[in-house]
Amino acid sequence: MIFCAPISMSLSRFHFNFRYPTLLTSICLRAFSTEASLDKERMTCEVLKEFLAIVENTPASVPKVYFAYIDKMCKTGNLTSASQVLQILNDKNIVVSPDAYNFILVEASQKNDIDISCQVLKKLLLSGESPSATLCIKFAQAFRKVNDYVELLRFIKEISETSCSSIPFINKIIFAFAKSGQKDKALMIFDHLKRWNDSCLDIITYNIVLDILGRTGRVDEMLDVFASMKETGFLPDTVSYNTLITGLRKVGRSDMCFAYFKEMIENGNVPNLITYTALINVFGRAGNVEESLKCFRDMKLKGILPSMQIYKALIHNLNKREKFELATELSEEMNSSSTCLSGPRDLRPKRRIFMSGCQSGC
Incomplete structure (x- = not known):
């Protein structure tokens, strides 16, 4: 055999609860031995060759063995071989846990290895699995120090x-690049x-892009995308x-906020807590307390629970306008109903809504 270094590790170290064929036992020990003195490439070639023999002769009911190979190859920095193991398994229609893909993507991300990242994510897609949002973020992180967009x-x-x-996958990828601080790459995609x-674009894609542009203050581009969507x-x-x-x-x-609010109503869209929070803040900052209070009454009539943030904004603006009596009334109302007000989570549903069109795993 090509491996001749002494073996100092025992099978008990792997904590596997099933018995392996003699060949499998031999290869597991060799793949994990730190005492091998052969050239890395030669060793990798032999391990892959014997791994292929294992796949041919061993039932697919031992996934821990396959993950063990991938785990070891990633830890030794041999991501190419780890990717090849995935390819062997996919070719043999052997189901691989998403954890294995995630493990390689994490290592590829840390090394900014975009080639391996693309290969692994492509293999996952071809296997019929839907990549989770976490996997897509790991993929995006591999591109943080890459300025050449050709491969992406x-x-x-x-x-x-x-x-x-x-x-759904495209939406996850665009969201992942934005989430990992690479908004320009997300917009480029x-x-x-x-x-x-x-x-390959849908309403969710446009909503993600609108959010990216809005968060970065690129309002003119945001309006262009909104018009393009329609x-x-x-x-x-x-x-x-x-x-x-x-x-x-x-x-x-503020003028455009109210104009689009009217358009929203005319088109049959139902405003929610986020809508009214934005409008109340807009009118409050503009000193238009009357319109803020009108929005506040309107939302309560529609059965939308106000948040503590809305109450505090209204009270602050009323005090600035010296409407102290009304500010006191709202303060008392807020305190008496504090246990049934909308919370911060109700003001942050964007990620869930944006990704609602994606498949499971978000």
């Missing part, structure tokens, strides 16, 4: 041309998909309008 765009284009079922294959044939939903109004509020465009 090639990967996205290839995936987008497979089928319309790639839409969106922009190129509009040119290449806009059938021109493409997508009807804005409540999330679309909330994102637009919130983005406009941040830059003080």
Whole structure:
């Protein structure tokens, strides 16, 4: 045999609860031995060769063995071989736990290895699995120090041309790049998909992009994307309008906030706590306390529970306008109903709504 170093490890170290064939036992020991003195490439070649023999002769009911190989190869920095193990398993229709893909993507992310990241995520997609949001974020993190977008765009284009079922995945990827602090790359993916294959975009894609632009204060671009969405044939939903109004509020465009609120109502979209919170803040900052109170009454009539944030904003603005009596009334109302007010979680449903069109795993 090609491995001749002494073996100092015992099978008990692996804590596997089933018996392996003689060949499997031998290879497990060799794959994990730190005393091997052979050249790394030669050793990898032999391990992969014998691993293939294991796959051919061992039932697929021993997934821990396969994960053990992947785990060891990742820990020794041999990500290419780990990816090859995945390919062998996929070719043999052996189901691999998403944990194995995640393990390689974590290592590839830390090494900024975009080639391996693309290979592994592609293998996961071809296996029929839906990558989780966490896996997509690990994929995106591998590109943090990469300024060459060619490989990323090639990967996205290839995936987008497979089928319309790639839409949830595309949404996760765009969201993942934004979530990992790479908003420009997220927007670039969106922009190129509009040119290449806009059938891979849906209302959720546009809502994610609107949020990215709104958070970065790129209001003019946000308005362009909103107009483009309608021109493409997508009807804005409540999330679309909330994102637009919130983005406009941040830059003080109160006139446009109210205009889009009216459009939202006319188009049959139902305003919620996020809508009214944005509007009350807009009118309050503009000194228009009357409109703020009108929105406040309107939301209560519709059965929407106010939040502590809304009460505090109204009280603050009323005091600034020297409407002390009304501010005191609201303060007492807030204190008496504090146990049944909307909480912070009700003001942060965006990620859940944005990703609601994705498959399980978000």
